[in-house]
Amino acid sequence: MNKLLEINNLCVDYVSPNGVARAVNHVSLSIAPGETLGLAGESGCGKSTLAFAISRLHKVPALISEGEILYKGSDVLKMNDRLLRDFRWNEVSVVFQSAMNSLNPVITIGEQLTDVILAHKKVSYKQAYERAVELLNIVGIHADRMKSFPHQLSGGMRQRVVIAIALVLKPKLIIMDEPTTALDVVVEREILNELYELKQKFGFSILFISHDLSLMGEIADRIGVMYAGNLIELGQASEVFGNPQHPYTKGLISSFPTIHGPKERLYGIPGNPVNLLNLPNGCNFQERCTVCVEECQQQAPQLISVENGNLVSCHLIR
Ligand code: ADP
Helix, strand or coil, rough: CCCCCCCCCEEEEEEEEEEEEEEEEEEEEEEECCCEEECCCCCCCCCCHHHHHHHCCCCEEEEEEEEEECCEEEEHHHHHHHHHHHHHHHHHHECCCCCCHHHHCCEEEEEEEHHHHHHHHCCCCCHHHHHCCCCHCCCCCCHHHHHHHHHHHHHHHHHHHHHHCCCCCCCEEEEEEEECCCCCHHHHHHHHHHHHHHHHCCCCEEEEECCCCCHHHHCCCCCEEEEEEEEEEEEEEEHHCCCCCCHHHHHHCCCCCCCCCCCCCCCCCCCCCCCCCCCCCCCCHHHCCCCCCHHHHHHCCCCEEEECEEECCCCCCC
């Protein structure tokens, strides 16, 4: 596979007086040009930590303790400040959770977009303004809104503005961490459809992070599922969503309503996620797993390729 981003054996730890919590544990994955990779899992499983680490935006007490992040073959962890700045703006854009609330409340959205363009491109104010109008149009907002302040826009519109800012420098990869979680389902759908169209037009890749697997089944090419810092299943979206192998993935899918299809009873996953400071021996999911056997309490399962092509880490699936 042609790889735009390749993460090998990445470990990210949070170091505190209470101990070391490993939020990302030996995670390896890659993203191809133009691909949408979904990353799912309950809150606290390490998705955002991974997203911050990829863009090297992680801050103390987070520490990348092992592994490498290769972008077009260059190691992001070894980039100097100049290369990193270039990487962050020209190559990768990040839309973080609730990013719509990060817009400056006292500056019009037109000015905010124009400022970003002026800060990164050698263009005149007029050219930057025109580009800002164009970008707003691309995300479905009329030029009239250039003079609006953030509070005059709906949540969905503000999130579109943030996506427009992310597109300023035509990045090759956009990392989106729960980009639509704060929005209602109708607006969420509209934004995802638009995102899909933008992707077709510009050809960027997306790392799409969400706790909602059913949403992911709709937009991702491949899906990875994380649990307690580990990648526990990875495969084609149709296989992970339609034919999940890991008991945790099955649990996640049956705990979310599907957007299409018949009404079905939802089943939650019993228990709570494990405490990263006090992990059990063996599989991290054992206490909540309905099919756990003795081996699961003794040895941590490895991520291996199984019959449907998914990578799965479960002793019971081979
Ligand atoms: P997700 O994005 O999947 O909700 P996060 O990456 O935010 O998960 O967090 C993963 C884990 O990392 C959390 O369960 C928590 O134990 C730990 N963690 C996150 N931020 C901090 C922090 N600032 N200090 C200590 N531990 C943290």
